Amino acid sequence: MLFAGHETTTSMLISTIMCLAQYPDVLAIARSEQAQFSGDLDFEQMRQMPYLSQILKEVERLYPPVAGGFRGVVKPFEFQGYQVPAGWKVLYQMKAAHQDSDIYNNPDQFDPDRFSPERNENKQVDFSLVGFGGGQRICLGLAFAQLEMKIVMAQLIRHFDWTLSPDQDLSMDRIPSLHPRSGLKVKLSRRVA
Numbered sequence: 001m002l003f004a005g006h007e008t009t010t011s012m013l014i015s016t017i018m019c020l021a022q023y024p025d026v027l028a029i030a031r032s033e034q035a036q037f038s039g040d041l042d043f044e045q046m047r048q049m050p051y052l053s054q055i056l057k058e059v060e061r062l063y064p065p066v067a068g069g070f071r072g073v074v075k076p077f078e079f080q081g082y083q084v085p086a087g088w089k090v091l092y093q094m095k096a097a098h099q100d101s102d103i104y105n106n107p108d109q110f111d112p113d114r115f116s117p118e119r120n121e122n123k124q125v126d127f128s129l130v131g132f133g134g135g136q137r138i139c140l141g142l143a144f145a146q147l148e149m150k151i152v153m154a155q156l157i158r159h160f161d162w163t164l165s166p167d168q169d170l171s172m173d174r175i176p177s178l179h180p181r182s183g184l185k186v187k188l189s190r191r192v193a
């Protein structure tokens, strides 16, 4: 539970904080979305944050906390000319699926609008966004994790400014879950209301 429930969510939050510092235009739109609410964060408000949901999907796509997962082959199939027999174990890789340029336009680009209702790039092919896995064994904590991340990010966006400290190594390490090699150093300051 520590890995499944804590490491993963922490990893995605770190990546979200990093991306919003790197893309101030995206943060500005997220800020204006939060500015429409008055009063403390509640469930009703949480249902009305489509742009924040798009940002989290884009972070899941580019920075999936979990690298891959195993599946047992129950029926033989062919994949790119390879015959895969029943009984084998196969490994699926989130990042590879998320970089498929047949599905995602300019897959290297951070672009939360690809998940807007007009574009919905992940809806053309099943299992295009698999940061939480898919099918019968999809992440049991999916809804809980999404709620947790929305709460943390909505509060940060509303009440804090942050910048990335200079001179840090932002290249990523995969173990135990995706994170910048030497952690993420940010300067955080409370926003004046």
Ligand code: HEM
Binding pocket: 004, 005, 006, 008, 009, 012, 064, 065, 066, 069, 070, 130, 131, 132, 133, 134, 135, 136, 137, 138, 139, 140, 141, 142, 144, 145
């Ligand atoms: C950003 C956060 C999270 C990510 C990216 C994530 C990712 C994943 C992935 C990729 C799987 C494998 C699914 C598959 O093979 O189809 C999985 C399974 C699982 N996750 Fe998560 N997870 C997250 C948060 C959580 C949380 C918060 C909990 C619990 C509170 C949780 C509990 C589980 C459990 C119990 C399984 C095993 C499900 C099964 O095998 O039936 N996860 N998760």
